[in-house]
Amino acid sequence: xxxxxxxxxxxxxxxxxxxxxxxxxxxxxxxxxxxxxxxxxxxxxxxxxxxxxxxxxxxxxxxxxxxxxxxxxxxxxxxxxxxxxxxxxxxxxxxxxxxxxxxxxxxxxxxxxxxxxxxxxxxxxxxxxxxxxxxxxxxxxxxxxxxxxxxxxxxxxxxxxxxxxxxxxxxxxxxxxxxxxxxxxxxxxxxxxxxxxxxxxxxxxxxxxxxxxxxxxxxxxxxxxxxxxxxxxxxxxxxxxxxxxxxxxxxxxxxxxxxxx
Amino acid sequence: xxxxxxxxxxxxxxxxxxxxxxxxxxxxxxxxxxxxxxxxxxxxxxxxxxxxxxxxxxxxxxxxxxxxxxxxxxxxxxxxxxxxxxxxxxxxxxxxxxxxxxxxxxxxxxxxxxxxxxxxxxxxxxxxxxxxxxxxxxxxxxxxxxxxxxxxxxxxxxxxxxxxxxxxxxxxxxxxxxxxxxxxxxxxxxxxxxxxxxxxxxxxxxxxxxxxxxxxxxxxxxxxxxxxxxxxxxxxxxxxxxxxxxxxxxxxxxxxxxxxx
Numbered sequence: 168x169x170x171x172x173x174x175x176x177x178x179x180x181x182x183x184x185x186x187x188x189x190x191x192x193x194x195x196x197x198x199x200x201x202x203x204x205x206x207x208x209x210x211x212x213x214x215x216x217x218x219x220x221x222x223x224x225x226x227x228x229x230x231x232x233x234x235x236x237x238x239x240x241x242x243x244x245x246x247x248x249x250x251x252x253x254x255x256x257x258x259x260x261x262x263x264x265x266x267x268x269x270x271x272x273x274x275x276x277x278x279x280x281x282x283x284x285x286x287x288x289x290x291x292x293x294x295x296x297x298x299x300x301x302x303x304x305x306x307x308x309x310x311x312x313x314x315x316x317x318x319x320x321x322x323x324x325x326x327x328x329x330x331x332x333x334x335x336x337x338x339x340x341x342x343x344x345x346x347x348x349x350x351x352x353x354x355x356x357x358x359x360x361x362x363x364x365x366x367x368x369x370x371x372x373x374x375x376x377x378x379x380x381x382x383x384x385x386x387x388x389x390x391x392x393x394x395x396x397x398x399x400x401x402x403x404x405x406x407x408x409x410x411x412x413x414x415x416x417x418x419x420x421x422x423x424x425x426x427x428x
Numbered sequence: 429x430x431x432x433x434x435x436x437x438x439x440x441x442x443x444x445x446x447x448x449x450x451x452x453x454x455x456x457x458x459x460x461x462x463x464x465x466x467x468x469x470x471x472x473x474x475x476x477x478x479x480x481x482x483x484x485x486x487x488x489x490x491x492x493x494x495x496x497x498x499x500x501x502x503x504x505x506x507x508x509x510x511x512x513x514x515x516x517x518x519x520x521x522x523x524x525x526x527x528x529x530x531x532x533x534x535x536x537x538x539x540x541x542x543x544x545x546x547x548x549x550x551x552x553x554x555x556x557x558x559x560x561x562x563x564x565x566x567x568x569x570x571x572x573x574x575x576x577x578x579x580x581x582x583x584x585x586x587x588x589x590x591x592x593x594x595x596x597x598x599x600x601x602x603x604x605x606x607x608x609x610x611x612x613x614x615x616x617x618x619x620x621x622x623x624x625x626x627x628x629x630x631x632x633x634x635x636x637x638x639x640x641x642x643x644x645x646x647x648x649x650x651x652x653x654x655x656x657x658x659x660x661x662x663x664x665x666x667x668x669x670x671x672x673x674x675x676x677x678x679x680x681x682x683x684x685x686x687x688x689x
Contacts, residue, residue: 246507254530258584264531269515271525304569323519
């Protein structure tokens with residue numbers, strides 16, 4: 168029987184709400200077995216960027232990472248957020264260890280080619296680039312990785328990498344030897360059938376459902392990359408892929424929308 | 429026979445000089461066997477602090493760590509410096525992993541009691557608080573820890589901790605099962621017999637020599653805590669304790685001042 172592995176991705180909505188983050192971490196710390204927490208950024212990077220005169224630029228919901236922005240996110244994602252989550256989990260009895268893709272060569276990336284948009288220091292990742300041996304060694308030592316959305320190219324360059332994508336890629340890489348549950352947490356209870364109704368979260372979402380919701384404009388904007396990443400994982404061996412609210416999913420792994428490949 | 433372990437502490441003088449840092453890291457990456465790199469801060473924390481309106485305050489060469497300063501050093505030491513050194517070492521074939529004291533519960537600390545001076549969020553450490561099991565597990569996995577001068581109290585609080593002290597404490601904790609060489613790197617070739625003569629570095633320094641140099645004012649200021657830490661290590665089982673210039677010590681472990689307990 169495969170070992171179970173929970174991979175949880177949290178984003179800005181919870182990182183920016185100290186009480187909600189605390190409640191989530193308490194529940195996360197209690198999850199049994201091997202687990203990986205992947206966090207995005209939050210308002211703090213934007214706020215600090217403004218203080219430092221670094222302007223945030225986005226295209227299609229993805230931040231353009233120039234050199235000052237890379238230095239900023241390395242500090243904020245890789246330092247302040249990652250280290251504090253790790254310290255908080257340690258206080259809750261979870262033996263957390265904070266990583267970027269450079270640490271232990273967890274995840275190498277390739278600089279995104281410059282096309283219509285130059286995303287700057289953004290790294291794209293592939294399932295084959297995950298160092299599964301490192302993760303297994305850390306699990307064997309009783310450690311729970313906390314991963315910041317940063318990667319490296321193996322030549323000394325750090326990259327900004329989308330946290331949803333990192334979560335999906337790590338889940339796919341671990342799926343051959345683990346029964347992986349992958350949780351994408353956001354501010355809603357799941358994918359809403361009716362964007363005006365917070366209680367219309369779907370129990371499941373197939374690709375047909377997804378196309379339909381896109382066509383009827385019930386879904387829009389920033390959620391597309393998250394769902395695309397989620398389907399990529401669901402289609403390549405990840406046992407359970409859920410989208411929903413962080414605390415609810417920790418208390419009940421089915422309390423959200425399950426993606427059906 | 430005990431396994432050898434090299435522990436190297438570098439400070440601001442090399443962190444602030446990209447070419448010197450690069451040359452040092454190339455030499456460090458080639459060191460064989462288990463090793464730990466401990467880094468301090470550098471001008472970048474001060475520069476960024478000024479940009480953010482955070483004033484640096486020092487008493488006896490030790491920074492007072494108020495809450496904004498703690499957030500600053502968590503970002504700079506734990507994020508920007510630690511993650512970049514790790515990525516740079518990865519490029520040099522050294523399987524580095526960046527840690528603070530919170531990661532894997534490497535090193536718990538106790539908040540320094542408020543006496544004549546309130547040092548703020550500064551953590552004091554003891555040899556018995558080092559998680560030697562974590563270090564041994566990381567070595568067994570082929571990993572080389574890169575440690576930022578941050579610790580935690582196990583209750584979610586991060587502390588600023590002197591990097592020289594951390595290096596000495598880690599060395600002492602590992603000494604019972606390892607033949608530890610501990611290298612304190614700074615801008616000079618060693619402890620100078622004559623502060624006006626850069627070529628007067630001593631081959632060795634006993635405690636008697638140290639007291640004599642202090643009395644004759646040949647030594648002063650910021651070097652005292654470093655030497656005190658170095659003697660503490662030399663007196664408690666650390667095989668070799670050296671003070672000298674980083675690159676020189678990497679090329680020849682005796683190319684500095686050896687502390688004689």
